[in-house]
Amino acid sequence: MIIVVITVSERDYDVIVVGAGIMGLASAYHLKIAMPDKSIVVLEKESSYSQGNSGRSVSGYRDFFSTVVNQKLSKSSIKFYSYIQKDLGYDIQMKNVGYMFLMSMSKFDSMKSIITKLQSSTDLRILDRSELSKIHPLILDVDKEESRALNLQPIEVGVLGRRCGVLEIEKLSSFYYEECRRLGVEFNFKTQVNSLDVVPRNPSGYPNEPFLWQDKLIGGISTNRGDYSARRYVLTTGAWTGKLLDRIGVDSHMKAKKRFVYQIGGNSITEMVRTSYGLNDEGLFPFLVLPSHGVYLRPHPSSGTFWISTSGTTSDQEIGPTFSFDSADDIEYTEPSDEYFVDNILPVLRAYMRDMPDMKITGKWTGYYSLNSQDKTPYIFAFLNAIVATGGSGAGLMKSDSIGRVVASIASGQTETRLFDGSTILNSSLGVADRDVGIETLRF
16 A cells, blocks of 8 residues: 655645544545536545554444434444445455443343343344353452442343444445545545644634624644645544644644553463354454443454453543643553552453453553543534544544534535434534533443
């Protein structure tokens, strides 16, 4: 693959997409399909696509949420990803290993109405203790003293989403990138967007404009490689969205939330990863969410390892410094410490899981959620001549194709988007003024 970097002093386009993560790639792809005669460029600060937080996600997908909007966004995206792999023959390593949420009976009872409703729209399997006991690595009877010390909930019920799983985000990103290039989308890498230039729509010629009373638009953007201008701007800048929009007084409705991910390996881990215990047809361990503190295990089939982290999307998880950027903003190079894993995650893991005697950390990295802390649903809204798509809240990958379609629909002046699976969504419902998404309550 050859990536061309062009040095420019000023370039003018019909559409500029800022950010070449999975959301930006999907948006550029659907924008070009919707308006094939328009010139579109994607600007990305890294040396290639999906090198920021997209490339640092755990790349899981699930099709069950408590709100209709999140269900629509995820189900249609997952169906499109399946189409890419099965119909187009582009292998994105999509594996329906399932998502298994372990919980106490009291937690299950509190969510029973949601789960019952979901059973009519997706493939959910409820496992009782007798069925869970067949999953040999699980410790169902947690030590009482350990349970009190670590504030642990018991394992009494399992909720398994069978149309859920994992994929390789690098391969999915490559599909969108290659299709964008084929369609004529331009990419400028190593291009850091520093600011958006707000100008009057009808300049008066007086100094210090734009004034409060003038109509405004984004007249251009400043980058480390010169200035760019366009008729329309699309910001798919993830955790950096607030930094760009704060400078011009626009609320991004999201916050950057730091995530630590650890890869653990060993012979016992590899054996566990490559055993399904009858839970799926892939012959692989499911994506497993433990009952306490949001700790989860994501199987990585090709390496025979688990990726382990915490969901950290509810108020009681990880209260501490994890809402902050580091001082230099070089988040890609901020390596989490082994101590954090040993002190915080490992005690929970060992309380619930057995047979990991040779477990060792084989990799670790940091990424950020673009977290909508209010309703856990993406924001897609227009302001001036720009569109913002943000707030994936740890579920951006599984909704990105749908988000890209909504972005293209808004840019085309439509009020409603038809998703890949034929369902429709009102564009304004994902916006600000007429937002109507409900509150996502399926949190673990």
